[in-house]
Amino acid sequence: MSKIWLFMMVSSLFMIIxxxxxxxxxxxxxxxxxxxxxxxxFLGIYAxxxxxxxxxxxxxxxxxLSHLLQKPIRHIFGQTDPETEKNICLNVSSNILGLGxxxxxxxxxxxxxxxxxxxxxxxxxxxxxxxxxxxIQVLPTTVIGLRALxxxxxxxxxxxxTVVATFIPTVIGILLVKMIYKNGVRTxxxxxxxxxxx
Amino acid sequence: xxxxxxxxxxxxxxxxxxxxKVDAYSxxxxxxxxxxxxxxxxxxxxIAMFIAIELFRTSGLSAMLxxxxxxxxxxxxxPSEVSELTIxxxxxxxxxxxxxxxxxxxxxxxxxxxxCASVIMGSSDTIFYVSSIYFASTNVKKxxxxxxxxxxxxxxxxxxxCFLCRxx
Numbered sequence: 564m565s566k567i568w569l570f571m572m573v574s575s576l577f578m579i580i581x582x583x584x585x586x587x588x589x590x591x592x593x594x595x596x597x598x599x600x601x602x603x604x605f606l607g608i609y610a611x612x613x614x615x616x617x618x619x620x621x622x623x624x625x626x627x628l629s630h631l632l633q634k635p636i637r638h639i640f641g642q643t644d645p646e647t648e649k650n651i652c653l654n655v656s657s658n659i660l661g662l663g664x665x666x667x668x669x670x671x672x673x674x675x676x677x678x679x680x681x682x683x684x685x686x687x688x689x690x691x692x693x694x695x696x697x698x699i700q701v702l703p704t705t706v707i708g709l710r711a712l713x714x715x716x717x718x719x720x721x722x723x724x725t726v727v728a729t730f731i732p733t734v735i736g737i738l739l740v741k742m743i744y745k746n747g748v749r750t751x752x753x754x755x756x757x758x759x760x761x
Numbered sequence: 762x763x764x765x766x767x768x769x770x771x772x773x774x775x776x777x778x779x780x781x782k783v784d785a786y787s788x789x790x791x792x793x794x795x796x797x798x799x800x801x802x803x804x805x806x807x808i809a810m811f812i813a814i815e816l817f818r819t820s821g822l823s824a825m826l827x828x829x830x831x832x833x834x835x836x837x838x839x840p841s842e843v844s845e846l847t848i849x850x851x852x853x854x855x856x857x858x859x860x861x862x863x864x865x866x867x868x869x870x871x872x873x874x875x876x877c878a879s880v881i882m883g884s885s886d887t888i889f890y891v892s893s894i895y896f897a898s899t900n901v902k903k904x905x906x907x908x909x910x911x912x913x914x915x916x917x918x919x920x921x922x923c924f925l926c927r928x929x
Contacts, residue, residue, distance in 0.1 A: 564893060564904045569870055570823075571777040573883055579818035586819060594815035598808040602800050609796035617792025622781045643788075660766070663886070668799060670891075673899050678899035689907045690893050695793035696888040697918065705809035705885030709861060710879055715870035719877045724925035728884040739910050 605664065612665040616653065623651050626688045628656075638738055647676030651691065658695065661702040670695055686744045693736040699729050799898075806897040810890055814852050823849065837920045842874045846917045847881055851888040851912065858882070872925055880922035885915045 580585045619625040629636075629649035636648050636655075650673035657666040661727070670691060677687045703725045710718035778785040817823050831844035839847060842864065850857045861882050868874040888911045897903055 564848075564890045564908070565902065566898060567889070567908065568809060568813050571817050575816035575820035575822055578822055579816065582821065583819070588814070590815050590819045595808045597815075598804070598811035599804070600808055601811075602804045606796055606800040609799060610793040613776060613795045613799070614789035614791075614793035615771060617795075618778050618783070618785050618788045620792075621788040622774070622778045624774065624777060628922075649795040652844040662767070667894065668796065670895055671799060671803065674889075674895050675898045675914070680900050682900060682902040684896070684901045684904050684907060688896070688899070688901065689905060692892045692907050693893065693911050693914065695891050696886050697914045698884060698886035700883060703879075705858075706861070706879050708778070709858070709865070710815045710875075711869045713862070713865035713875075717871070720871075720881065720929050721876055721926075724876075724880045724922060724929060725883040727925055728880050730817075730919040732884070732918040736910055736914040739832055739913070741905060741908075750867040751865050 586598070593625055608664045609668045612657075612662075613668050616669070625653065628652060632656075640690055643677060645686060647673050647687075650676060654691070655694065655699065658699045659701050661700050661704045663698070663700075665692050666695065686740060690737065693732060697729055697733040697736050699733050701726060789911045798862070802835060803897045805929060806893050807890075810893045814889070818856065823852070834916075834919070835921075837916070839923050840877065842868065843877045843881060843919075843923070846878055847916070850881065850885050851915060853890070854887050857887075876926040877923045880926060881919050883887050884918045884922055888912060888915065 576587065579590075616625065619628075623684075626645070626649065629645070629652040632652045632655075633648060634649055637643075640651060654666045654669040654673055657663075657669065673691060674688055677685055677691075679685070693700045703722070706721065706725070707718045710721070765781050778788070780870060819861055827845045829850050831841045834847065846857055846860045846864065857905060861878050864878045865875055870876075870879065876917040888908060892904060892907055892911070
């Protein structure tokens with residue numbers, strides 16, 4: 564991550580210095596302000612979902628829910644503590660419901676739970692980020708809404724291809740993470756060059 | 762469907778808390794309080810990511826990357842018209858939505874291109890953003906193969922999207 568960031572910053576700044584140097588600072592300040600504004604919006608969204616989660620927790624409903632999904636989660640993520648299992652479970656469920664922004668606080672809590680203080684990402688962490696990146700979703704609500712706005716005759720025609728096009732990459736992602744960890748090719752992990760190929 | 766589902770779920774949870782004799786109000790407030798330290802801990806990461814992404818776009822490097830990668834995408838059956846979307850999507854949701862709208866205006870939402878773009882949009886996420894804020898709250902410095910794997914999955918997803926859209 565740090566390498567990608569550094570690479571993006573340095574190469575972009577270099578390009579901007581050559582082409583439009585007067586814009587560099589303005590763009591940075593604009594982006595930063597945007598980030599702050601978005602964080603405040605997220606604060607509101609996270610407050611709602613973490614609030615509801617606490618109600619779920621205090622009624623012990625969330626434990627029942629995570630108990631239900633315990634087996635597949637253990638199978639995919641390996642052994643984690645019950646609290647993390649619950650957060651993973653909530654993260655995945657909200658993703659499936661198309662609530663990307665609700666999934667984030669649970670995902671972050673799950674990541675914290677899996678953090679053992681090491682500098683290296685663990686299998687469970689990589690798994691969670693990969694699953695969230697493939698955007699497992701059953702109802703692509705925003706896209707359907709946009710299609711309808713654009714005057715589509717069948718806005719929801721894209722549901723099944725979307726489901727298939729998320730499900731298969733998610734499975735492939737899970738298998739890839741599992742495979743790489745099984746072979747224990749730890750040296751493979753320190754090759755950042757792969758990233759820049761894309 | 763989705764419009765009814767969530768409020769119903771929330772209402773059910775609240776009614777359930779009544780039966781369980783749990784003070785839903787203080788529980789909610791207690792939980793909501795957690796969002797403040799959470800957002801404070803990820804805010805610097807969001808800012809760092811936003812600046813890098815915005816600079817990357819303004820510098821024209823992202824456009825160059827598109828030009829460079831789109832022939833490769835063509836080989837996979839991903840049309841040039843949606844390759845920019847495929848590339849922008851992992852960086853920024855907002856920018857991707859702008860592109861999607863442009864594609865709808867130019868090609869129409871029911872055209873092959875329009876459908877491909879919709880599926881690509883719905884079937885992937887902002888990888889760079891997700892991994893930066895997910896790792897933000899941990900001690901992890903080395904994210905190892907997270908991003909290469911996520912990107913691979915995204916490209917497979919885009920390929921599948923363009924393939925499946927031939928049938929609808």
